[in-house]
Amino acid sequence: MRILLLTHYWAPETGAPQNRWQWLARGLVERGHELAVLTPAPHYPAGALLDSSPRFAPGAITRDESGAMIHRTAFRPYGVGIGGRGADQALAAVDGARLALARFGGRHRPDVVIGSVPGLPTLPAALAVGGALRRPVVAELRDAWPDILDSSHHWAGPSGGAGATGGADGDPRGVGAWAPRSLRHGAALVPPLVTVLERRADAVVATTESFAQALRERGMKRVKVIRNSAAPSDWVLPAPPPRRDGDDGRPELRVVYLGTVGRSQGLAAAVEAAVLAERRGARLRLRIVGEGARAAHIRATAERLGAPVEMLPLVAPEAVAEHYAWADTVLVSLQDWPAMSMTVPSKLYEALATGRHISGAVDGEAADIIRSASAGLVVPPQDPGALAAAWADLAADRSGLTASAGRQWLSRHARRRDQVTRYEELLNEVTHG
Secondary structure, three states, rough: OOEEEOOOOOOOHHHHHHHHHHHHHHHHHOOEEEEEEEEOOOOOOOOOOEEEEEEHHOEEEEEEOOEEEEEEEEOOOOOOOHHHHHHOHHHHHHHHHHHHHHHHHHHOOOOOEEEEEEEOOHHHHHHHHHHHHHOOOEEEEEOOOOHHHHHHHHHHHOOOOOOOOOOOOOOOOHHHHHHHHHHHHHHOOHHHHHHHHHHHHHHHOOOOOHHHHHHHOOOOOOEEEEOOOOOOOOOOOOOOOOEEOOOOEEEEEEEEEEEEOOOOOOOOHHHHHHHHHOOOOOOEEEEOOOOOHHHHHHHHHHHHHHHEEEOOOOHHHHHHHHHHHHOOOOHHHHHHOHHHOOOHHHHHHHHHHHHHHOOOOOOOOHHHHHHHHHOOOEEEEOHHHHHHHHHHHHHOHHHOOOOHHHHHHHHHHOOHHHHHHHHHHHHHHHOOO
């Protein structure tokens, strides 16, 4: 089968979308399928070109280590604002559609086209390419689109976790801050438009059961869940010791967060929780490893509150294990926006694979997974008091840091080879009617 994938994110960038498609691509290629990928020159997360090598330049064609053939499109540099990122995604999508029509017509036509979202402009671009080439289109929705747009007013202002010590997790340069009133009213038309586009696809891929059910209730008949995943074999970690002592001799709890430091993670609440846990007498250290649109804000909040928090930059994949080994518990955090209840962060799968205890400040399906896997504790999202109380209890009694059954849950519900099989089955269904 010849597969054409349009996506805004690809290696050597690092992140959840890039990691997901590396193992999916490798699995599909190993099974004999041809995969061509239209994706921008690598520029995430900073918005500037990561590598000036000619093999990454717009228009370049190379085969990467996954076995896929990568066709690089143009991109638009951007800063921290939402508007610049949207313009970048739109430009890359348009250029991807142009390259697709120029390079994949005639005898080179694919059997199926996949559009992976976000970025959101990739969806209409994939539909246009599929229509022009007369090929079925699969829309892959890695987040709850368009439901997440219903929370866009939070992107520009205070969000959960402000509590007693303050700390909004919004972006003053977000949509709500710069958009004129007429444009904000027009934005209300975007969610129904996205739903119309999703219905035009021959199939839709969701990453969670809860969002898949929501899509079916909107009349989408062919919806398949292809979960994110992680390989337990990649993580061989020593068990956390029965006691860790801080510099003052008190037992210490070590908490790590690894991943995107963006709007939807709501990490200001975790910073506040660390402060509140110390006020309860706990000795605690919170390590945040990653980059994103809210990194500077979270760092400033931690400094202002005098929080026991250290911020470290994004690390290479091979260096991630040492941070998990350092930690007693892994923080998985989301905002309390309605769409987040249908979201399972990709980092949750990685945390399950490590076997480490998980501190889940999440709701909905993510919370259900942590509970069903007996993988740790769950508190309501954006509730610093509840998270602080849970951490203080763990610091006082480390018997709660029991071995997680996360690896067994992954083996039963989200093995990578099983997810590749599910994708392969879906692609066969749409190509054969």
